[in-house]
Amino acid sequence: MDLRKNNDMSLPPNSAIKSPSRYYRVLTPDLKIDGALIQEGTFTSWSQGRRTSTHSRIPGDWLSTWKSTRSEAAEDYSRFADGVEYTEEALGSFLKHVREHFQNNTWTPELQRQVGAYYGVSAFDNHQAALRYADRTPQPYFVVFEGTLLGQLPPEAEGGGVRVQWIRDEVGPVSLTAFQEWLRNRPSP
Numbered sequence: 001m002d003l004r005k006n007n008d009m010s011l012p013p014n015s016a017i018k019s020p021s022r023y024y025r026v027l028t029p030d031l032k033i034d035g036a037l038i039q040e041g042t043f044t045s046w047s048q049g050r051r052t053s054t055h056s057r058i059p060g061d062w063l064s065t066w067k068s069t070r071s072e073a074a075e076d077y078s079r080f081a082d083g084v085e086y087t088e089e090a091l092g093s094f095l096k097h098v099r100e101h102f103q104n105n106t107w108t109p110e111l112q113r114q115v116g117a118y119y120g121v122s123a124f125d126n127h128q129a130a131l132r133y134a135d136r137t138p139q140p141y142f143v144v145f146e147g148t149l150l151g152q153l154p155p156e157a158e159g160g161g162v163r164v165q166w167i168r169d170e171v172g173p174v175s176l177t178a179f180q181e182w183l184r185n186r187p188s189p
Contacts, residue, residue: 023124023145023146024124024143025143026130027043027172028137028138029139052119054118057112059086062098074092083151083152083163086119120164120166122164123147124160125160125162133159142173143169144172144179145167145170146169148167149163150163150164151163
């Protein structure tokens with residue numbers, strides 16, 4: 001699958017996709033209340049081999065198309081928007097739930113996560129940005145992996161947020177303590 005289409009404007013003009021580099025991803029644990037799963041964390045999806053990410057919001061182009069056409073045909077919706085390629089499953093989830101949730105904008109956080117799923121992995125191109133991001137995350141885990149740059153992720157791009165095609169894991173998932181230890185002893189990229 002070609003993840004970088006001609007209409008993908010997520011890379012700066014005149015830039016080329018870089019050769020494989022090292023990237024850093026912060027993983028979140030599952031959210032549970034009284035033992036019941038409320039929202040699957042990125043730790044679980046990573047551990048199960050799913051290498052996608054999510055904007056956790058409904059693509060505006062899809063909402064506009066639905067508002068003007070009420071179409072339930074997948075071919076009426078572009079999966080390319082917001083500088084990413086949304087997954088087929090994301091579009092399927094949108095089409096399954098839009099009739100119920102469009103009018104009152106009652107999309108739950110879990111549905112927003114499903115519908116916002118896109119190809120590529122959200123990550124950071126430097127470990128300092130990953131550590132800053134982890135400050136906002138309860139019980140973060142870290143993965144260090146090799147990947148190929150697909151584009152920047154605004155607003156995270158200021159801090160080194162990128163969208164990457166995953167190639168292979170180097171380290172992790174590991175705890176904050178294990179990640180910090182790896183940083184002290186890490187090999188050169």
